[in-house]
Amino acid sequence: MSCGPGDRGRCFGPSICCGEGLGCLLGSPETAHCVEENYLLTPCQAGGRSCGSEGGRCAASGLCCDAGLPDELIQKGKDIKSISEIEETGDNFKVTVTTGSKVLINTFTIGKESELETLTGEKVKGVVQRDGNKLRVSLKGIESVTELVDGNTIVNTMTLGGIVYKRTSKRM
Numbered sequence: 186m187s188c189g190p191g192d193r194g195r196c197f198g199p200s201i202c203c204g205e206g207l208g209c210l211l212g213s214p215e216t217a218h219c220v221e222e223n224y225l226l227t228p229c230q231a232g233g234r235s236c237g238s239e240g241g242r243c244a245a246s247g248l249c250c251d252a253g254l255p256d257e258l259i260q261k262g263k264d265i266k267s268i269s270e271i272e273e274t275g276d277n278f279k280v281t282v283t284t285g286s287k288v289l290i291n292t293f294t295i296g297k298e299s300e301l302e303t304l305t306g307e308k309v310k311g312v313v314q315r316d317g318n319k320l321r322v323s324l325k326g327i328e329s330v331t332e333l334v335d336g337n338t339i340v341n342t343m344t345l346g347g348i349v350y351k352r353t354s355k356r357m
């Protein structure tokens with residue numbers, strides 16, 4: 186999947202974009218699009234020229250991927266944190282997600298069609314439903330369920346076909 190300035194890079198995970206002459210970007214606004222890698226049937230397919238003795242592909246200058254990126258680079262991508270703020274007034278919600286310098290704000294009313302912005306910046310219409318302590322919405326074939334487990338824990342599960350992405354957030 187293409188990413189980065191001028192789509193010169195390729196995604197190597199949900200917040201990693203690498204390319205020749207670009208290097209690797211981690212958790213920057215240019216990598217937000219890479220979260221879609223989680224929903225592909227064959228994610229993280231490296232492009233670039235052949236390199237290494239194991240038939241790898243070049244991710245960026247001096248970075249050859251055969252079975253994946255180096256562990257320390259993958260860990261840096263996993264260490265990127267986001268802060269979510271949820272304001273609830275009756276059936277009206279405002280959700281603000283801040284990841285580095287990128288701020289995503291969505292407002293919606295339970296049971297009413299709303300225009301919601303995805304992590305890639307695309308605006309999609311959807312209807313958020315409440316089911317007990319869960320909020321459910323379907324956007325572009327991705328089923329998202331956000332569950333308030335207790336006063337300090339939220340679990341968000343996104344499903345596309347047989348692929349499931351689960352994120353647990355704790356109150357700060």
